[in-house]
Amino acid sequence: MRTQSMLQAGPIVLASLFVTGLLATAAASAQDATTTRPGNYVVRPGDTLEGIAQRYLGTSERWRELWQLNQGTVENPNRIYPGLELMIVWRELPEEASILTAAWNRVENLRPPLQDWTDAELNNVLRTKDLLQTYRDSSAELLFPDGAEMRLSEETRLLLESTTRLGTTVKREQVQLLQGQADLEGADLSSEDVGIELVIGDAKAAPTLNEAGEVRARARKAADDSAQLMVYAGASDLQAGGATVAVEEGMGTTAKPGEAPSPPEELLPAPGLNQPEAGAGLSTPRPRFSWSAVDGADHYSLEICRDAACANLERKVSPINATDWTPEAKLPKADLFWRVTATSPSGLDGYPTDGRAITILSDTEDQAPPTVSFNITAPRLAPRWGLNGRWILGPGARFEAVAEDAVSGVERWVPLHGGEPVEVEAWRAGPWPEGETLEASFLAVDKAGNESRLEPVPFVFDQTPPEFSWGVEGDGPLGRLDRFGNEVGPLPRHVARRFLEVTDPHRWWTPWRKQEWQVDLDGRQVVLRPNRSVRVSIEGREVVLGPDRGLWILAEDAICETVFRLDYDLELDREGRWPNKRSTLFLRLEAWDWVENKGGTELRFETVGRR
Numbered sequence: 001m002r003t004q005s006m007l008q009a010g011p012i013v014l015a016s017l018f019v020t021g022l023l024a025t026a027a028a029s030a031q032d033a034t035t036t037r038p039g040n041y042v043v044r045p046g047d048t049l050e051g052i053a054q055r056y057l058g059t060s061e062r063w064r065e066l067w068q069l070n071q072g073t074v075e076n077p078n079r080i081y082p083g084l085e086l087m088i089v090w091r092e093l094p095e096e097a098s099i100l101t102a103a104w105n106r107v108e109n110l111r112p113p114l115q116d117w118t119d120a121e122l123n124n125v126l127r128t129k130d131l132l133q134t135y136r137d138s139s140a141e142l143l144f145p146d147g148a149e150m151r152l153s154e155e156t157r158l159l160l161e162s163t164t165r166l167g168t169t170v171k172r173e174q175v176q177l178l179q180g181q182a183d184l185e186g187a188d189l190s191s192e193d194v195g196i197e198l199v200i201g202d203a204k205a206a207p208t209l210n211e212a213g214e215v216r217a218r219a220r221k222a223a224d225d226s227a228q229l230m231v232y233a234g235a236s237d238l239q240a241g242g243a244t245v246a247v248e249e250g251m252g253t254t255a256k257p258g259e260a261p262s263p264p265e266e267l268l269p270a271p272g273l274n275q276p277e278a279g280a281g282l283s284t285p286r287p288r289f290s291w292s293a294v295d296g297a298d299h300y301s302l303e304i305c306r307d308a309a310c311a312n313l314e315r316k317v318s319p320i321n322a323t324d325w326t327p328e329a330k331l332p333k334a335d336l337f338w339r340v341t342a343t344s345p346s347g348l349d350g351y352p353t354d355g356r357a358i359t360i361l362s363d364t365e366d367q368a369p370p371t372v373s374f375n376i377t378a379p380r381l382a383p384r385w386g387l388n389g390r391w392i393l394g395p396g397a398r399f400e401a402v403a404e405d406a407v408s409g410v411e412r413w414v415p416l417h418g419g420e421p422v423e424v425e426a427w428r429a430g431p432w433p434e435g436e437t438l439e440a441s442f443l444a445v446d447k448a449g450n451e452s453r454l455e456p457v458p459f460v461f462d463q464t465p466p467e468f469s470w471g472v473e474g475d476g477p478l479g480r481l482d483r484f485g486n487e488v489g490p491l492p493r494h495v496a497r498r499f500l501e502v503t504d505p506h507r508w509w510t511p512w513r514k515q516e517w518q519v520d521l522d523g524r525q526v527v528l529r530p531n532r533s534v535r536v537s538i539e540g541r542e543v544v545l546g547p548d549r550g551l552w553i554l555a556e557d558a559i560c561e562t563v564f565r566l567d568y569d570l571e572l573d574r575e576g577r578w579p580n581k582r583s584t585l586f587l588r589l590e591a592w593d594w595v596e597n598k599g600g601t602e603l604r605f606e607t608v609g610r611r
Contacts, residue, residue, distance in 0.1 A: 035091050036057070036089040036090060036091050037089065037090055037099075037123070038087065038088070038089055038123050039056070039087075039088045039089065039090050039099055039123045039124070039125045040085060040086070040087060040088075040121060040123050040124045040125060041056075041085070041086045041087075041088045041125045042083065042084070042085055042086075042111040042112075042113075042114060042125075043080050043081060043082050043083065043084040043085075043086060044082055044112070044113065044127070045082045045113070047080065047082070048063075048078075048080070049063040049066050049067055049074075049077050049080065050063045052066060052086070052088060053065070053066055055094045055097075056088055056089070056090035056091065056092070056093070056094070056097075057089065057090065057091050058091055058092065063077065064077075065089065066086065066087075066088055066089075069086075069087040069088065069089070070086050070087055073085075073086065073087075074086070082113045083113050083114055088125070090125075092145065093143070093144070093145040094145065095145055095162065095173065095195065096127055096128050096160075096162050096173065097125055097126065097127050097145065098125075098126050098127075098142045098143060098144050098145070098150075098160065098173070099123060099124070099125055099126070099142065099143045100120055100121070100122060100123060100124040100125075100126060100132070100140060100141070100142060101122065101123075101141045101142065101143045101149070101311070102122070102139065102140055102141035102151075102307075102311040102312055103120045103121065103122060103124075103139075103140045103141075104138055104139045104140070104306065104311070104312035104313055104314075105134075105135070105137055105138035105139070105313070106119075106134070106135040106136075106138045107119070107120040107132070107133070107134050107135070107138055107139075107140045108120055108132075108133050108135075109124060109126065109130060109131065109132045109133070110130065110131040110133075111124070111126065111127075111130045112129050112130065117131075117133070120132065120140065126142065126160055127160065128160055128161055128162050129159070129160065129161070130159075130160050131157065131158070131159050131160075131178075132152065132157070132158055132160075133156070133157040134152050134153070134154055134155060134156045134157075134180070135154065135155060136154055136155060137154055137313060137314065137315050137316065138154050138155075138313060139151065139152060139153060139154060139305075139310065139311060139312060139313035140152045140156075140311075141311040144173055144195065144196060145173070145195060146186070146195040146196075147186055148184060148185065148186035148195070148196055148215070149184075149185050149186060150175065150182050150183065150184050150185075150196070151182065151183040151185070151309065151310065151311050152180065152181070152182050153180060153181040153182070153183070153313065153316065154180070154313060154316050155179065155180050156177070156179060156180025156181055156182060157177075157178040157179045157180060158175050158176060158177050158178060158180075158182060159175075159176040159178060160173070160174070160175060160176075161173075161174035161175070161176055161199070162174055173195055173196050173197070174196075174197045174199060175196060175197070175198055175199065176199040177198065177199065177200045177201075177219050177220075177221050178221070179221050180220070180221065181218065181219070181220040181221075182198070182218070182219050182220075183216070183217070183218050183219075184196060184198065184207060184215065184216070184217045184218075184219070185215065185216045185217075185309075186209075186214070186215050186216075187212075187213060187214045187215075198217075198219045198229075200219050200220070200221050200227035200228070200229070200255075201221055201225055201226075201227050201255075201257060202227075202240060202241075202257060202258065203227035203229075203238055203239060203240035203255045203261070204238070204239045204240070205217070205219060205229050205236045205237065205238050205239075205247075206236060206237055207231070207234055207235070207236040208234055208235050208236065209234050210233055210234045210235065210249060212233075214233045214234060215233055215234035216231075216232040216233040216234065217229065217230065217231045217232065217233075217234065217236055218230040218232070218349060220349075222254075222347060224256070225256075225257050226254050226255060226256045226257065226347075227240060227254070227255045227261075228252065228253075228254050228347060228348060229247055229252060229253055229254075229255075229261075230251075230252035230267055230348055230349055231247045231248065231249055231250070231251055231252065232249070232250070232267070232351060233249055234249060235247060235248050235249055238253055238255060238261045240255035240259065240260060240261050241255065241258055241259045241260040241261070242260065243260035243261065244261075245260070245261040245262075245263070245264060246264075247264050248264065250266060250267055251264040251265065251266060251267060252264060252265060252267050252348040252349075253265070253348075254346060254347065254348065262346075265344070265346060265348065267344075267348060267349070267350045267351060268294050268296060268297055268342040268343075268344055268348075268349075268350025268351070269294060269342075269350060269351055270294075270340075270341070270342070270350065270351040270352060270353040270354075271291040271292050271293070271294050271297075271300065271323075271340045271341075271342055271353060272291060272292035272353075273291050273292075273338075273339075273340065273353055273356050274290040274291055274292060275287075275288065275289065275290045275411075275445060275449060276289065276338075276356075276358045276411070276449065277411075277412075278356050278357060278358075279357055279358070279359075280358050280359070280411065280447070281358075281359045281361050281447065282358060282359065282360055282361060282362075282408070282447050282448060282449070283361050283362045283364075283366060283407065283408030283409060283446075283447045283448060284360075284362060284364070284365055284366040284407075284408050284446075284447065284448030284449070285327075285330035285331045285332070285333065285360055285362065285363050285364075285365060286326060286327050286328075286330055286331070286365055286366075286367070286448065286449075287326070287327075287331070287358070287360075287447075287448055287449035288324060288325070288326045288445075288448070288449025288450065288451070289302060289324060289325050289326070289338060289340075289449070290323060290324040290325075291323055291324070291340045291353075292323065293323050294342040294350065296342075296344060296345075297342035297343065297344065297350070298319075298343055298344055298345040298347075299318070299319035299320060299321050299342075299343050300318070300319070300320045300321075300322075300323070300340055300341065300342055300343065301316065301317065301318035301319065301320065301340065301341045301343065301349070302316070302317045302318070302320060302325055302338065302339075302340050303315070303316045303317075303338065303339050303340075303341075303352075304316075304331065304336055304337070304338050305336065305337045305338070305339075305355060306334070306335075306336065306337070307337060307355070308337045308354065308355030308357070309355065310337070310339065310355065314331070314332065314336060315327070315331070318343075319343070326449065330363060330365065331360050332360060332363075333360050333361065333362065333363050334359070334360055335357065335358075335359050336357070336358055336359070336360060337355035337356060337357055337358070338355065338356055338358060339352050339353045339354065339355045339356065340352070340353050341353070361447075362408075364407070365448075366405075366407040366408040366446065366447075366448035366450065367448070367450065368405075368407060368450060369405075369444075369446065369450040369451055369452040370403045370404060370405040370410050370444040370445070370446045370450065370452045371403070371404050371405070371452065372401070372402065372403050372442070372444050372452045372453070372454045373402045373454070374399055374400060374401055374402060374440075374442075374454060374457065375399075375400040375402060376391065376393065376397055376398065376399055376400070377396075377397060377398045377400065378394075378396075378397065378596075379393070379394035379395070379396065379397055379594075379595040379596040380392065380393050380394065380397050380595060381394075381560065381594040381595055383458075388560070388561070389458070390437055390458040390459055390460055391457060391458065391459035391460070392459070392460055392462050392559060392560055392594060392595055393432075393459055393460070393461050393462065393595065394462055394463065394593075394594075394595025394596050394597060395463045395595075395596075395597070397429075397461075397595070398428045398429045399427060399428050399429075399440055400428065401413055401415065401427075401442045401444075401454075403442075403444035403452070405444075405446040405447075405450075407446070407448070408446045408447040408448040408450075409446060409447050410444055410445070410446055410447070411445050411446055411447045411449075412444075412445055413442050413443065413444040413445070414442060414443040414444075414445075415427030415428075415440075415442045416440070416441040416442055416443060417438060417439070417440060417441075418438065418439055419439070419441070419456075427440065427442070430461065432461040433461065434461050434462065434463060434464065435460060435461070435462070435464075435558070435559060436460065436461075437458055437459070437460050438458070438459055438460070438461075439456035439457065439458055439459075440456070440457045440459060441453060441454045441455065441456045441457065442454050460559055462557075462559040462560060462593065462595050462597065463597060464557075464558065464559070464597060465557075465591070465593065465597040465598050465599030466524075466555045466556060466557040466560075466563050466591040466592070466593050466597070466599040467555070467556055467557070467558075467599060468553060468554065468555055468556075468589065468591070468599070468601040469482065469483075469553075469554050469556070470482075470483055470538070470551065470552060470553045470554070470603065471483050471488060471551075471552055472543050472545070472549060472550070472551055472552070473527070473548070473549050473550045473551075473552065474487065474549075480552060483538075483539070483541065515530055515531065515532060515534070516530070516531040517529065517530050517531070517570070518530075518531070518547075518550075519568075519570075520550075521566070521568070524554060524555045524556065524562050524563045524566060524591070525552055525553065525554045525555070525566075526552070526553045526566065526568050526587075526589065527550045527551070527552045527553075528545070528550055528551045528552075528553075528570075528587070529545070529546070529547055529548075529549070529550035529551075530545050530546060530547070531547055532546070532547075533545070533546035533547075533549075534546070534607065535607070535608040536585075536605045536606060536607060536608060537605075537606045537607075537608050538551070538603055538604070538605060538606075539603070539604075542608055551603075553568075553587070553589055553601070553603065555589065555591035555599070557593040557594075557597075559593075560593040560594040560595065562593075562594070563591045563592060563593050563594075564592045564593055564594045564596075565591070565592045566589065566590070566591045566592075567589065567590045567591075568587065568588065568589045568590075569586075569587075569588045569589075570585065570586070570587055570588075571585070571586045571588070584604055584605065584606050584607075585604075585605035586602060586603070586604060586605075587602065587603045587605065588600070588601075588602045589601050589602075589603075
């Protein structure tokens with residue numbers, strides 16, 4: 001810095017120096033525009049503008065830049081005093097300094113020689129003996145000279161120190177974690193060695209890089225004052241209680257006050273995130289969050305942040321003893337990220353998930369789940385009392401899910417068969433095993449995270465047509481005999497009766513001459529009774545039919561049980577059959593079950609002769 005005598009040389013000299021300084025400042029600023037960053041600095045005893053410029057800009061000759069930045073604060077560049085807050089620019093951080101790159105919600109710092117805690121501001125420069133503190137649902141981030149970053153979670157306090165490692169001349173920045181949790185992270189650091197030492201109570205950790213030049217570690221001072229160290233990338237020693245434990249990548253350890261660290265244990269993997277999906281726009285400020293369980297987890301922590309790395313923490317919830325969570329208080333209408341961490345019974349955190357982006361689109365609350373129902377395209381038969389207790393689906397039938405939400409809209413639906421998720425097309429149209437009772441359902445989630453589940457719908461798939469059997473009426477107590485003479489049960493109630501006359505003009509003596517047949521028909525059976533007794537052969541069996549002994553043909557369906565429609569056609573073969581003197585009567589039947597499967601049969605009545 002120029003001396004006082006030089007400043008008293010007169011207005012012309014001063015003006016000349018000032019113009020020269022402006023030109024030099026402009027040239028330097030143009031040269032370093034892409035490399036300098038702003039900062040807020042508190043003057044300490046012994047500080048001068050030249051000394052500050054030397055430490056943060058690499059040369060004392062750039063002191064005028066600092067003076068220009070503080071024209072409203074510093075009238076005389078030779079008279080700055082401890083506790084004065086200055087605006088500075090810096091090209092590189094000295095070993096004992098760090099810069100506050102994020103401060104979200106309530107964050108305070110104490111920067112000597114100032115005596116009071118003040119609100120922390122972005123770009124505050126923190127040095128040895130400075131303290132930083134976060135409060136509930138708050139967070140902060142520090143940048144260190146070697147390029148490493150440290151993120152402070154909520155309700156965390158730390159003190160910055162510096163130390164020289166025993167047996168070396170390496171000066172390390174020391175961070176004393178007085179309470180709470182801090183995450184250290186760095187990649188491709190400017191130094192081969194991480195220049196930070198973590199002090200957690202009476203324990204010390206010195207993280208080191210892995211072969212890829214990365215380090216990620218979490219330090220926590222637990223509620224019982226235990227020191228916890230978790231290493232996600234790189235490695236670290238933890239010294240406590242007169243012992244040192246090596247903590248490799250993917251491991252963690254705990255040291256109780258005054259005791260040696262516990263043997264390292266493997267950290268739990270990150271849970272799988274379920275809902276909300278990545279990039280989802282949510283029409284509610286209270287969405288439901290869900291994730292997959294992690295084997296061995298004692299509980300989970302969920303963080304909602306303004307950035308993927310959670311430097312700007314919006315809300316943290318822990319412990320959560322389930323795999324889902326819905327906020328009681330509304331989330332802000334904003335772009336957010338969420339991540340989940342599983343914690344082991346020993347209290348060590350596993351790997352956090354990557355931050356997943358979501359957007360809260362509305363501050364209007366939606367607590368009503370979607371309404372759900374289903375449609376089945378024909379052919380199908382709905383459950384009917386006394387007929388079937390399940391849906392019957394025929395060939396080509398399809399399920400269609402119906403989910404509606406008037407407030408936030410439906411986010412997704414998950415088809416279920418037997419309670420298990422299946423592919424959408426398999427849910428809609430099979431293939432389904434025939435004759436087996438199945439259950440179809442689906443889960444619908446609206447954009448607010450509200451969930452509805454369709455009650456299971458029992459159904460059976462039927463693609464087999466009706467089958468036919470026949471026999472004759474008998475004199476037994478059950479009223480009819482099958483084709484083998486066995487009694488098979490009473491006749492159904494006949495709901496339709498017709499009379500047909502069959503005449504064969506070529507055979508006056510045949511049994512069919514002016515033969516009248518009474519035809520009784522119900523939904524699944526035809527009974528034929530001639531008005532005169534006649535002996536006929538049906539499928540090689542000779543039977544006698546008459547007014548009191550009819551032929552019955554029954555159409556049955558194994559799944560639908562009854563048939564939907566039964567049609568018949570009776571026709572006489574009118575061609576001459578000399579010399580065997582036989583005529584043939586054909587009975588053709590077609591039947592449809594309730595889901596439109598069609599079956600058919602034909603019986604031939606050949607005359608044997610007069611009875």
